[in-house]
Each structure stands twice: as C-alpha cells, then as structure tokens.
Amino acid sequence: MTHSKTKITIAKGDGIGPEIMDATLAILHAAGAQIETEEIEVGEKVYLAGNTAGIAKEAWDVIRRNKIFLKAPITTPQGGGYKSLNVTTRKFLGLYANIRPCRSLHPFVKTKHPKMDLVIVRENEEDLYAGIEHQQTDEVVQCLKLISRPGCEKIVRYAFEYAKQNGRKKVTCFTKDNIMKQTDGLFHQVFDEIAKEYPEIQNEHWIIDIGAAKVADTPEDFDVIVMPNLYGDVLSDVAAQITGSVGLAGSANIGEECAMFEAIHGSAPRRAGQNVANPSGLLQGAILMLAHIGQTEVAETIQNAWLKTIEDGIHTYDIFKEGVSKECVGTAEFAQAVIRNLGGKPQQLEPVTYERGVTLNLPKYTRKPAKEKTLVGVDLFAHWRGTDPEEIAKTLHQLDGAGAALTMITNRGIKVYPEGFQETFCTDHWRCRFKPADGGAMHKKHIAELLQAAEAAGLDIVKTENLYDFDGKAGYSLGQGQ
Secondary structure, eight states: OOOEEEEEEEOOOOOOOOOHHHHHHHHHHTTOOOOEEEOOOOSHHHHHTTTTTOOOOHHHHHHHEEEEEEEEEOOOOSTTOOOOHHHHHHHHHHHEEEEEEEETTTSSSOOOOOOEEEEEEEOOBBBGGGGOOESSSOOOOOOOOOHHHHHHHHHHHHHHHHHTTTTEEEEEEOOOTTOOOTTHHHHHHHHHHHHHHTTTTTEEEEHHHHHHHHHHGGGOOEEEEOHHHHHHHHHHHHHHHHOOOGGOOOEEEESSEEEEESSSSSSOOGGGTSSOOOOOOHHHHHHHHHHHHHHHHHHHHHHHHHHHHHHHHEEEEOOTTTTOEEOOOOHHHHHHHHHHHHTTOSSSSSSOOOOOOOOOOOOOOOOOOOEEEEEEEEEEEEOOOOHHHHHHHHHHHGOOOOOOEEEEEETEEEEETTTOOSOOOSSSEEOOOOOEEEOOOOOHHHHHHHHHHHHHOOOOOEEEEEEETTEEEESSOOOTTT
C-alpha cells in the first residue's frame, strides 16, 4: 500500500451498532485499509444525559478535525424534544449530497428486479427538511419548503460528476414542478442548465409520482437519479427495499469539507448483543468512505469479497433462505467469511472495478449577478373564523387605499374571492393579496399602512409575504383557479 493513513472518526452507536462496527472495522483492517480511528460517543446515552442533540461539543471538535465520520445506527429516545442527530450532522457540516447505491443481488437475495442497479443522489440540507414550521391559526400549520439555487447547483453537479466518475450513462431528475412551479421549478431549471455541460451523459426529467411508480415497476430503466430532499428520503428507502433488503444498503453524506458514512437502517435494539445482525449496510457505507478518501483499490477488494460471500450463500438470518443460502451465520462469522474471500471475485454477480485516481470536479458555488427585484404586492395571511369569503372581503376592502387594494383571497391555495365556488371548503387561514392601486408602484410603507389598517379593522394578520418580480418575471405563485 502507498496510501498514508487517514484518520477517521467512528461512533459505534446504539443497539446493534457496536457489533456491526466491530465487524466492519475487522474487514477494513484485514483488507489493508490505511485508516486510523478515533472513537466518539453519540446517541442514546448522550441524549439521556441531558444533551438534546445526542452529541457533545467535544465530539463535534473530533469530527471537524478528522473530516471523515463513519457512524453506526443510533437510538433517538421518544419525546423530550430530542433532535435527529443525522439531520443535525448533515446541516451543521454542510453535507449536501446523500448517495445511496441500490443494486440487486439476484438470485442470492430475493427481488422482483434482478437487473436493478441504480444510484439515488438526494439533496441533503434544505427543502421541507429545513424544519421551519409554525402553527398560524387554530386549524392550520405550515412547513416552509426552502429550495436555493446554490443547493440545486451543488447537488445536480454532484450527480453528473458521480455519473462521470463511475461510468454511468444517464442522470434522471425527479421533481413536482407541475404543481410547485417556484421551488421544484428552480430545481428542474438548474438541472437543465447543468445537463448541457455533460453532453456525453444522457439526461431526462420525470414528475416524481410517475417517476417513483416507474422505479418500483422497472428500476432497471434508471441509472443515477437526483432529486430534492423529501422525495429522495422516501424513494431511496423504497429503492433499497425492492433490491431485496434495506439492511444491505449503505449511505454517503458528502460536503465540501466533511463527509459521513453509515448504514441506512436503524439500531434494532431488540437484536442487540445477540451476534445476529447483518453488518452489510455499514460495510457498504465504509466502502463508499474508502472510495471517497482515494483508497479505491481497497474498496474494490472488499466489495468483491462481500459479493463473493453473498454468492457463496454465507448469509445472516435476515437474508437466509432455504434452497438458496448455504449457511446461516452470525455477525462476526459473516465478517470472517468476507475476510477469507479478500482477493476473490464473484462468478455470477458482476464484480466491481473502481477508477483509480479520478476525482470529482466540484467547484465552489459562484453567486450569479443580482436580478432586478421589484416589489409588486403583498399577501396578508389572516386568522378569521368565518366561512363566507364575501364577508371577509368586505372587511378587507376597508384596507384599500392609495397604496394598495385587495385583488384576491385564497384558502389553502384555492381562489375563493372574487368568483369563488360555494362548494370550496374553507379553513380559518386566509391569504389576502393586495396589489398597487390604479397600477401604481408598491412600496414597503404601503405594507406597513395595510397592517395598521388591518389592526384597526380587527383583523388578525398572522403572516405577510412580499410579492416580487425578478427581471420582470413573477417570483410568487398565483392562486389555484386564477
């Protein structure tokens, strides 16, 4: 080996975590991985000691110093305001890309999709997972969906660079921009822009619902799929399951400075300490880690040994099947079987070959020139317990003045005034749109005047959203039915 040792942070986690971490590290060391480990404690014990994040400041310091973090599953206690350590880690460390390979192991692991071999690249920091939620009225809560151009550009470019590095032929984008034209529309727009920079790689776009249905039906039609956070979270588990088992899948979380690698399954506390857990998910995460730090030879050796072990029928209880499996083994015994197969390759399953010395070209985001931003109106959101849009409209028209006038009321996004349908069900949360009166200009002082007038009229305004045009193009949604 010519690699200098890379120091990595490890956390053995909870439940089955310590067992599968020990098994994984045994394989890595036996294969000659040039790593040095520094262990931290995260998870249930830290939570229950009073730390709602599940990780101490000293542990953060270790992760940030070493840059590479291999984490076993943890248990998050129920209730008590405990935060997801995974979400916290991804956001604090800027781990914007979540990578989940999903490959069939037919006929050794049962699946209806024997030719499946796809990779899901999921945006990891924003979307609804920004976690910005508010209760605004008795009947309505909101969650803000935040999609940024930097977030879109980084994840889409990563998907194309990943495809290029790994010899993949096609990148597919999933969004719901037929409905969410601003947020998902931006993601799709950026995908189309960046795809032009990679003419050698096919590109396509699917609406998420039919795209997900097609993944479930014919996953072999896909290669690399890139999508916003929520869709990626859901679909990556679906894809892993239809390969045969979520328990076999690993995950990489990649940022500009740091990276975290893990299994995608949970801590399975009922199986803890029994030497029955399958370490394959964490091992797959560790293989992604080795490739990320440039130790592709070792990653290739371990992956092929693991494939040969699966092919040999040496299986843990979760994938053991009479007539297909040869021997049911425990966690440690499975690791030893992989170690014995180091240097070997599978015969039926396709062996892997990783490119040597190839790096992803991921330039830092460059901010685009500012567009001309023009204030063109405001949406006032009112908490009003009535049910007749005409009635609230009469009160709202009292706010009309020289600066702005009421043009529309919606309820849950559906236009109910003017010319609404009496059949439309209305909650107590009303979006009331004001535009400049007589075609004049809108200024922020007009918004302040509207809020003062609303207070005087006894209206409970719970939120405002300014309406802007950017280079003359509306940067806001219309009401459905408008």
